[in-house]
Amino acid sequence: MKTLLLFPPQWTPISPHFALPSLVGQLKANGFSAKGIDLNIDFYNKILKSDFIKNSVMRAIDNNKNVLGEIAPYIQAGVGAGKSFEDYPLDIQNKIVKYSKVKEFAEKKQKLLLEIPDLAENAVQILKSEDFYTPEMLIKAVNIIDSALEMASMPYFPSKISLDSYSNPLFKLTFEHMKFFVFDEATNIFIEYYKSILDEILSENADYIGISINSTGQIIPGLTLANLLKTKAKAHVNIGGNFFGRVKDSVIKNPEFFGLFCDSLLVEEGERPVVELAKYIAGEIKINEVSNLIYKNEDGKVVINETKKPLKLDEMSIVSLDGYDFTKYFAPEIILPFQSSRGCYWGKCSFCDQDFGQNFNVKNVEKLTDEFIELKEKYGIKYFEFIDESVSPAYLAELSEKIKEKEIDIKYFFDARLEKTFTKEILQKGYNSGLKMVLWGLESGSKSVMELINKGIDIDLRLEILKNSSDVGLWNFAFIFFGFPTETVEDARKTIEMLCENNDIIHSYGRSVFTMGKHTKLKDEPEKYGITAVYPALDEFSPTYTFDCTGMAKDELNLILKECTKACASAYNDPLWMYLRYREYLFLYIAKYGKDWVLGYKINKENL
Numbered sequence: 139m140k141t142l143l144l145f146p147p148q149w150t151p152i153s154p155h156f157a158l159p160s161l162v163g164q165l166k167a168n169g170f171s172a173k174g175i176d177l178n179i180d181f182y183n184k185i186l187k188s189d190f191i192k193n194s195v196m197r198a199i200d201n202n203k204n205v206l207g208e209i210a211p212y213i214q215a216g217v218g219a220g221k222s223f224e225d226y227p228l229d230i231q232n233k234i235v236k237y238s239k240v241k242e243f244a245e246k247k248q249k250l251l252l253e254i255p256d257l258a259e260n261a262v263q264i265l266k267s268e269d270f271y272t273p274e275m276l277i278k279a280v281n282i283i284d285s286a287l288e289m290a291s292m293p294y295f296p297s298k299i300s301l302d303s304y305s306n307p308l309f310k311l312t313f314e315h316m317k318f319f320v321f322d323e324a325t326n327i328f329i330e331y332y333k334s335i336l337d338e339i340l341s342e343n344a345d346y347i348g349i350s351i352n353s354t355g356q357i358i359p360g361l362t363l364a365n366l367l368k369t370k371a372k373a374h375v376n377i378g379g380n381f382f383g384r385v386k387d388s389v390i391k392n393p394e395f396f397g398l399f400c401d402s403l404l405v406e407e408g409e410r411p412v413v414e415l416a417k418y419i420a421g422e423i424k425i426n427e428v429s430n431l432i433y434k435n436e437d438g439k440v441v442i443n444e445t446k447k448p449l450k451l452d453e454m455s456i457v458s459l460d461g462y463d464f465t466k467y468f469a470p471e472i473i474l475p476f477q478s479s480r481g482c483y484w485g486k487c488s489f490c491d492q493d494f495g496q497n498f499n500v501k502n503v504e505k506l507t508d509e510f511i512e513l514k515e516k517y518g519i520k521y522f523e524f525i526d527e528s529v530s531p532a533y534l535a536e537l538s539e540k541i542k543e544k545e546i547d548i549k550y551f552f553d554a555r556l557e558k559t560f561t562k563e564i565l566q567k568g569y570n571s572g573l574k575m576v577l578w579g580l581e582s583g584s585k586s587v588m589e590l591i592n593k594g595i596d597i598d599l600r601l602e603i604l605k606n607s608s609d610v611g612l613w614n615f616a617f618i619f620f621g622f623p624t625e626t627v628e629d630a631r632k633t634i635e636m637l638c639e640n641n642d643i644i645h646s647y648g649r650s651v652f653t654m655g656k657h658t659k660l661k662d663e664p665e666k667y668g669i670t671a672v673y674p675a676l677d678e679f680s681p682t683y684t685f686d687c688t689g690m691a692k693d694e695l696n697l698i699l700k701e702c703t704k705a706c707a708s709a710y711n712d713p714l715w716m717y718l719r720y721r722e723y724l725f726l727y728i729a730k731y732g733k734d735w736v737l738g739y740k741i742n743k744e745n746l
Contacts, residue, residue, distance in 0.1 A: 139420040141172040142344035147359040148304035151182040156475035157350045159457035164409045167455035185290045191255040198292035205237045236295040258286035265468040274745040294327040304355040311677035313392045328359040350379040364399040378404040384681045402433040407448035451501035473521040482527035491657035524552035531559040538567035549729040551575035562606040580616035583636035584629035604643040621652040623687035624668035630698045638709035646715040654683045714739045
């Protein structure tokens, strides 16, 4: 019995995603033939070829010559009837947007259209080579790739692929839209790609094909792949990953989902059920014995199997990257996503639902460091990104000692909470063991907002911890967000002031706007957080709620975001880290050159 696990676009093509190597390792350890294929990285390498980009541009411009005649009658009729854009059929909406975008592109970016296709392949090679570490070369290469991907997307506008996203502004998270855009060759860039590799996938003769869908950007590409395989393959087609587990109630209400896209859906942590599903397909157990499985039975009824306690990290096998071609990834070194824990040891922040579907447990440090050694010896990997929700001070202290004891030469970074037990001594030990950057949950400069967030830390000690961290040589990356319920303009400005006045110890930051996930804790006590109304999402597959609350109005929030951008641009004075864009790239620079070099580097804009 053969298992094939596939990771579809779109995901940032810098490193392998964690999901497939973890599941493949578990299947192999249980005696199953298993193979993982990262289609995402294959897709990016293929569409960034010069010929593909040139053909995309030519197709888009040629198609545009015919589109005007198709959309004109609808526009003329709509204007006379007082119709808005949303009143047109969805395919006409697509064509109107596409026509306008391609026309604008062809008229205003003729120089780029001529130059970029031949520059794109070299730009990709720069990301993969030592030239990556020359800042101006890296920045210029990423800018070229941005333009190249926009051109590759031209025949499919308004759909657009970039290095870190795939989107279509007309796509809504509804089942009807999923069905439309999966089959719409005018906007779906992935259909052509999948058809070109379908025979190769089918030649694997797998009995069980799993597809991992982890974000909204993977929905259309993931379901497109799933439908083709459901139609063409003899295998049992299963969908797993993070996304559909968050909206499983909506899947259950749409039984057609199983007819179109898969035979079954796995939700929550997959290492135990993926083996059980393999056993079912091999005829060893019955389908109702597969935990965490959703499927349609012979009577056409959607069935949800029992959720069993997941495996602990110490019970899991080491990840398997056999067959992966590391030279395809858009970085000179592989930065492997890795876990020392699942879930969150605090787990009480009111705004967060990142640990939904996970049961907190920690991997033994002895096992963790042995795996570092094995992965380095087998695959040459020495850079790691911990994808834990948060690494605790005590764990860092123990890990640092074990790395020193075993003399393991690695470099790594992780997320952490600003807890007072992150002493300077522990941070120094972490730095000495290979820790180079910490992504801190700083969140807000307002005490009232922090109290509602329920972070569980001493707010007054945060800056002291950041100073200690900086003093030992660590790079401090701070997560902040705006728009939390009750947050006023004055509250938001305290966050901006905190960033600008402490840029010597807050070396970089990542900004977001608060959204209410369906599984956040604050939705259970809305009045406590100044939430006056919570509305079911109009899109049934949306993982978030819309809501009304006290605090900033939408226009005030938009002004604050602009104010933050302007103030921080001045305070941080055009820093290198803003140009590097991706935290993995920033980490590699810090690992090679050190914190102070990256902070002190000044971009020569004449070379960009």
